[in-house]
Amino acid sequence: MTRRVVITGIGCISALGNTAAEFWAACLAGKSGIGPLSGFDMTGIRFQNGAQARGFDASRHFDDKQLIPLDRFAQLAVVAAREALAHSGLELTPEQRTRAAIVTGSCYGGKTSEDAGFSAIYRDGQSRVHPMTIPRLMANAGASALTLELSWQGPVWTVSTACSSANHAIGQAFWLVRHGLADVALTGGSEAPFTYGSMKAWEALRVVSPDTCRPFSKGRTGMVIGEGAAMLVLEPLDHAVARGAKILAEIAGFGMGADAHHLTQPSAEGAARTIRLALADAGLAPEAVGVVNAHGTGTAANDVTESAAIREVFAANLSSLLVSATKSMHGHALGASGALEAVATVLGLHHQCVVPVANFQAPDPECDVPVCLEQRPFAHEAAISNSFAFGGLNAVLALRHSGQ
Amino acid sequence: MSESVSPDVLERVLRTLADTQKLPLEKVTADSTFEDLGIDSLDGINILFALENEFDINIPDESARLVRDIRQLAEGVQKLINEKAAPPAPAA
Numbered sequence: 323m324t325r326r327v328v329i330t331g332i333g334c335i336s337a338l339g340n341t342a343a344e345f346w347a348a349c350l351a352g353k354s355g356i357g358p359l360s361g362f363d364m365t366g367i368r369f370q371n372g373a374q375a376r377g378f379d380a381s382r383h384f385d386d387k388q389l390i391p392l393d394r395f396a397q398l399a400v401v402a403a404r405e406a407l408a409h410s411g412l413e414l415t416p417e418q419r420t421r422a423a424i425v426t427g428s429c430y431g432g433k434t435s436e437d438a439g440f441s442a443i444y445r446d447g448q449s450r451v452h453p454m455t456i457p458r459l460m461a462n463a464g465a466s467a468l469t470l471e472l473s474w475q476g477p478v479w480t481v482s483t484a485c486s487s488a489n490h491a492i493g494q495a496f497w498l499v500r501h502g503l504a505d506v507a508l509t510g511g512s513e514a515p516f517t518y519g520s521m522k523a524w525e526a527l528r529v530v531s532p533d534t535c536r537p538f539s540k541g542r543t544g545m546v547i548g549e550g551a552a553m554l555v556l557e558p559l560d561h562a563v564a565r566g567a568k569i570l571a572e573i574a575g576f577g578m579g580a581d582a583h584h585l586t587q588p589s590a591e592g593a594a595r596t597i598r599l600a601l602a603d604a605g606l607a608p609e610a611v612g613v614v615n616a617h618g619t620g621t622a623a624n625d626v627t628e629s630a631a632i633r634e635v636f637a638a639n640l641s642s643l644l645v646s647a648t649k650s651m652h653g654h655a656l657g658a659s660g661a662l663e664a665v666a667t668v669l670g671l672h673h674q675c676v677v678p679v680a681n682f683q684a685p686d687p688e689c690d691v692p693v694c695l696e697q698r699p700f701a702h703e704a705a706i707s708n709s710f711a712f713g714g715l716n717a718v719l720a721l722r723h724s725g726q
Numbered sequence: 727m728s729e730s731v732s733p734d735v736l737e738r739v740l741r742t743l744a745d746t747q748k749l750p751l752e753k754v755t756a757d758s759t760f761e762d763l764g765i766d767s768l769d770g771i772n773i774l775f776a777l778e779n780e781f782d783i784n785i786p787d788e789s790a791r792l793v794r795d796i797r798q799l800a801e802g803v804q805k806l807i808n809e810k811a812a813p814p815a816p817a818a
Contacts, residue, residue: 368787528771528787544787586768623767 323502326559328724330567331410332665333402334510336550336652337373341405345652345662346669350697352678354651356534356546363518369530373548373653374516391454392467393432398551398658399464399512400471407472410555411567412506414474422474423504424465425495426553427487427511429657430520431461437517464512464551476504485617486578487511488660489709489717492554493576496719499556506561510661512551521547527586529621535654536681537618537647538625538689545619548653552661554668569724571668574704575604581714587623588710593631596716600706601635604720609639611720612702613676613694615667617710618647619654628708629689644694646670650680660709664719667707671723676700729801729808738780739800746776756797773799781807 334341337355338348348355359372380389380397383404392400414422435458439451457463462480469478477498481490488511495509524530524547531544562569577599581592601608614636616628636643648666655662670676676694685693707719731739736756744751747763754763765773774785777799783806793799 368784526771526775528774528790532787584766584768587766 325500325502326572327496327499327556328559328562328569328572329554329668330557330562330569331406331408331412331555332552332570332668333405333409334550334552334662334665335375335378335398335402336552336655336662337375337548338652340377342409342665342669345665349648349651349666349677350675352651352680352697354534354680356653359516362516364521367521368525369532371531371534371546372516373546373655375550391457393435393458393463394514395428395430395432395512396458396463396467398514398549399426399553400467402510402512402551403468403508403553406508406553406555412555412557414506418505419473420475421505423476423495423498423507424468424474424478425481425491425498425507425509426462426465427481427483427489427491427657427660428461428464428513429482429484429487430513430515432459432463433515433517433520435459437519468508474508482657483715483717484711484713485654485656485659486709486711486715486717487657488552488664489707489719490578492573492660492664492719493578493717495556496573496576499558505558507556508553509556510551510553511658513656513658514549515547515656516549531620534681535620535650536683537616537620537650537679538629538645538686538691538693539682540684540686542620542622542625544621545649545654548649548655550652550655550658550662552658552665554661554664569726571671571724572722573719574606574722575600575602575720576718577601577603578717580716583714586712588627589714590627590630590634592714592716593628593708593710594634596718597631597635597706597708600718600720604704604722606704606720606722608636610704611636611639611706612643612700613667613670613705614643614645615663615705615707616645616647617708618649618679620649624710626688628710629691632691640692643692644676644698644700645691646676646694647679648677660707660717663707663709667705667721671702671705671721674699674701729804731800731804735804735807736800739777739796739803742776742780743773743796746773754796756800758796760795777803783807783810
């Protein structure tokens with residue numbers, strides 16, 4: 323069984339706002355959510371900026387009892403999923419819930435809870451940690467909270483592949499629905515990485531910008547860490563049509579592969595091969611793709627390598643292609659990034675426009691790709707959304723206009 | 727302006743580098759290039775970390791990015807050690 327799979331609902335929380343609508347308005351305006359980090363200790367850390375979901379207030383979404391087992395990253399997952407489901411209008415019978423899947427991505431899991439527990443015993447001399455520390459920190463805590471809340475009983479799991487986590491999750495949820503292993507899926511990613519210890523670890527890796535994220539730009543100085551969550555509702559095309567759902571875009575294909583090259587240095591060959599796998603899975607020619615939502619981290623290494631991969635795959639249609647990189651606005655939300663970028667790509671297809679790369683200063687000859695620098699109406703049939711993780715783990719989604 | 731590197735600092739830089747890279751000390755000289763020693767960007771981060779611990783200094787990302795060879799690395803370390811001993815006067 324093979325079915326066409328469409329997206330009928332989206333939800334997201336990020337530095338760009340508490341809803342998909344706020345996210346999209348900021349993306350259209352090229353408004354970056356990057357700024358000084360606050361609310362936790364950043365003393366002595368070489369970078370001070372990040373992309374925090376400042377507007378998120380858990381108490382507006384959960385009562386005190388509900389919050390006991392929920393780390394911030396799981397709270398974000400649940401709230402984004404509620405928005406996506408409400409948006410889709412999907413309602414399932416108890417029978418249908420047994421064939422409803424949830425596949426989430428997260429790099430860190432409940433880092434905030436782990437950090438708080440370990441600070442208490444290592445630093446503060448306390449003798450015990452909170453009994454919910456393990457359920458809060460497990461990387462699947464978001465997926466588990468969702469199955470409990472929604473009573474969905476189909477395949478539920480979490481993928482953790484660093485910065486590709488959400489793309490791997492969405493790709494697998496897509497394949498489940500396409501091949502009839504589940505009838506609907508809720509999928510995406512969530513991340514809440516802001517703790518002192520975690521920021522010290524990023525500082526030591528020397529890839530974080532002291533300033534802001536400038537993908538593909540000359541003078542870029544690294545990535546900027548973000549937090550947030552995005553969730554998408556997937557269902558078969560005929561199911562969506564039968565219930566009169568609004569179709570935002572189709573997931574046409576997914577590709578995943580590994581560089582087998584280097585722990586932190588990406589490979590253009592690996593990226594290009596994975597993009598081609600996604601296009602082949604979608605049955606799309608490179609010429610059908612109008613927009614690349616790039617991984618675009620703003621690091622020296624990624625942007626050069628990704629540019630080379632884009633130039634190779636899209637050599638024939640480079641002049642009619644636009645490259646977008648929304649991390650310039652929502653930061654690098656690690657395991658949630660692919661989901662935030664998928665939402666941006668879906669909305670770009672739905673509204674037939676391309677959002678600008680923020681913070682761009684000047685072209686870099688080493689990143690010779692057509693970077694989108696202002697919001698543009700753009701008629702395109704298909705778009706891809708790239709995620710490339712440390713360890714050389716690549717995941718690329720190919721999305722197509724819904725035709726609606 | 728290049729910093730004059732004391733023999734002691736140079737020796738400790740070379741030893742730290744050899745330790746981090748698991749290389750015999752005699753293979754590492756001030757004139758070795760990173761390519762000679764098979765040092766890539768990830769090794770570079772580990773070496774900077776080890777040097778920060780060895781000399782109790784903080785090596786800024788921007789200066790680290792400019793280092794092209796081991797002599798420059800040693801000069802940079804010496805500069806940071808000197809600054810730690812006599813901090814530059816604050817600008818008015």
